Amino acid sequence: MENDNKAHEEPEQEWPYLDVHRHLRYWKMCIRAPLPHVYLSNESNRLALAYFIVNSVTLLTPPPSKRTPETPEPLISREDKRAMRKWVLHHQHPTGGFCGTSSLVFPLNSYDTYNFDTKTLDEPDHAGLANITSTLFALQLLALLADEEDEAAGENVFEGVNRVGTLRFLKSLQREDGSFGEALSDLPGHGRFIAGGYDMRYCYIATAIRWILRGDVKEGSPGWVEDFDTEALARYILNSQTYDRGFAGNSQDEAHAGYAYCAIAALTLLDRPLTSTSSSSSSSSSVPHKSPLLHSSIRDLPGLIHWLASRPFVYLEPPPPSADQDPDTYIYQEDDLDDPNFLLPPTPSDLLCLLSQTAEKKGHDKTHVAFNGRTNKVADTCYFWWVGGALANLGRLDSLVDREAARRFLLEKMQHRIGGFGKSPGSPPDLYHSFFGLAILGLLGDEREGGKVRGFDAGLAVPRETVGVIERARRKLIESEKGGKGVVDGGKELDAVEMGLELRGGGERPKWLGACGY
Known part of the structure; x- marks a missing residue:
């Protein structure tokens, strides 16, 4: 009788497993090959696309402590991470914050106030095309691209980030009601205003950037920046x-x-x-x-x-x-x-x-x-x-x-x-x-x-391991600022022209660059 009951039992359903190999193959295609044409509308959001890809690959790649001799080589190598980190920093705007793609670092009217001798803006508070969303993606990407096999190198992932400028840029995006906008914009005849709708996503992004970069720097110390109004932001959120x-x-x-x-x-x-x-x-x-x-x-x-x-x-x-x-x-x-x-x-x-x-x-x-x-x-x-x-x-x-x-x-x-x-x-x-x-x-x-x-x-x-990277990198960045060794404007590493020359493949510099002071 017991055997008869077993014969009529429903077979146990097979547990559906995640096919990691297939997923990594999909993400490898996204990294190595041009994305399909449907992504052309996201040209100005390249950092967002990179965030999705790198974050996903990291989720599927075991940390060094859990790798075995049978574990395949990471899809993103240590050399690739260094190159991608440099690519992310090229999206940083000289006055703080990051742009969605490097071609938007300087809008056309920015060149009216750009000093080609010093490679700085004569009008340092120019709005530019940095936006709050790309700024968070950039910071997350830098942490995700940390060399996990070298913890000391991971502490330096924020090297080159204009921390002070970015925090000031963040504060400038808060409205009187406590909410946050996406970017600063100049409207001829009306001055500067905070662009972007009233979107709860910007409020979340503002708190994430603040947590990643601000730290516990006392007023009067090097690297201190006035905080945005956290109480007003909390009220705005709670009233929604x-x-x-x-x-x-x-x-x-x-x-x-x-x-x-x-x-x-x-x-x-x-x-x-x-x-x-x-x-x-x-x-x-x-x-x-x-x-x-x-x-x-x-x-x-x-x-x-x-x-x-x-x-x-x-x-x-x-x-x-x-x-x-x-x-x-x-x-x-x-x-x-x-x-x-x-x-x-x-x-x-x-x-x-x-x-x-x-x-x-x-x-x-x-x-x-x-x-x-x-x-x-x-x-x-x-x-x-x-x-x-x-x-x-x-x-x-x-x-x-x-x-x-x-x-x-x-x-x-x-x-x-x-x-x-x-x-x-x-x-x-x-x-x-x-x-x-x-x-x-x-x-x-x-x-x-x-x-x-x-x-x-x-x-x-x-990933949880990346949170630890952020904590160590924030501490190292603040210590560098206190010691007078911080990189305020990102240095030569953030020079969009130099990046273009590298992508060109070396060789002689075009003659027209001389006319621009380069």
């Missing part, structure tokens, strides 16, 4: 909680998971300690710190947690394609779904019960949990990160996310056969969603993966 207890750009807009993550992460970074804030433990339950500001100031914290816990849902397969559509090549679009592709529980606490009921109804024991970013929207890979990261910063990731069902959906529905992750089931991979798919896997963690993905920091959006 919406009627349904999510977060948006302001309290009157629709709540959005991306804004919720940015609001929560920004509050944690405002009072995050400067050192020893990222656990080396592989457990995803570890959070950087329990932020007093986050847990005591949000108007309705239980309501926010409830709103975030309502973003996961049981994923239902879409209807099959019609007879005139090839099932092997057809990609489902949102408008193709006559019925919703999700099944919500009466309350978030009933999700596990609903999972069990749905699995039983379907006749199998594996159910997929997807995430959306707004009410009644369909599944999207990036919202696994925006929701998961927000819950992790609140210390609620483990208790409110069905880890196994979520991983199954990512690896069985979103993981592409050429590597990377798509936006939705069946869609091709792209840099943005491929990175966030790995980021949430690094946050969730799973012993069955055998450490294939590094642990990820929910606040700074880099």
